Amino acid sequence: MDEELQGQPLLDEQEIKEGAPFAAISYVPFLWILTFLMKRQNQFALFHARQGIVISVGVFACFFLPLIPAIGFFLYRVGLLVFLVTILYGIYGALSGKMIRIPKVSDLADKLVI
Numbered sequence: 066m067d068e069e070l071q072g073q074p075l076l077d078e079q080e081i082k083e084g085a086p087f088a089a090i091s092y093v094p095f096l097w098i099l100t101f102l103m104k105r106q107n108q109f110a111l112f113h114a115r116q117g118i119v120i121s122v123g124v125f126a127c128f129f130l131p132l133i134p135a136i137g138f139f140l141y142r143v144g145l146l147v148f149l150v151t152i153l154y155g156i157y158g159a160l161s162g163k164m165i166r167i168p169k170v171s172d173l174a175d176k177l178v179i
Contacts (some may be wrong), residue, residue: 076109081162084110088159091117092152094124101179113159115174116167120155123170124148 084107091097091110097117104110127144131137151167158165 076164080107081109083107084113085159085162088113089156092120092155092159093117094121094152097121109162109164111179112164113155115177115179116155116170118177119170119173120148120151 084104087100087104087107087110091100091114094117097114100107100110100114100117124145127141127148130141130144133140151170155165155167155170158167
């Protein structure tokens with residue numbers, strides 16, 4: 066379909082149905098790789114996989130926060146909590162069949178050249 070909703074192309078039901086499981090697992094850190102290997106042609110799954118890449122990098126970066134003296138461990142715990150909520154929100158959007166744009170994450174994901 067050529068119509069667009071909030072800047073995102075409308076996809077047909079079949080593409081969403083086929084891509085939803087891969088879109089959902091894309092939010093689990095580093096499992097987005099499976100989407101790129103198995104559903105590279107599915108635009109719905111790739112949209113969520115790009116956001117999954119950004120989240121994976123953020124989770125990985127959180128593991129270095131405890132190295133910061135005094136407040137590092139606190140930032141580590143808060144960061145992981147924020148990413149857990151973000152992951153659950155992304156999985157919900159993927160399983161709902163929606164191309165939900167996660168604030169900040171989707172802005173970075175749009176800049177990825179893949």
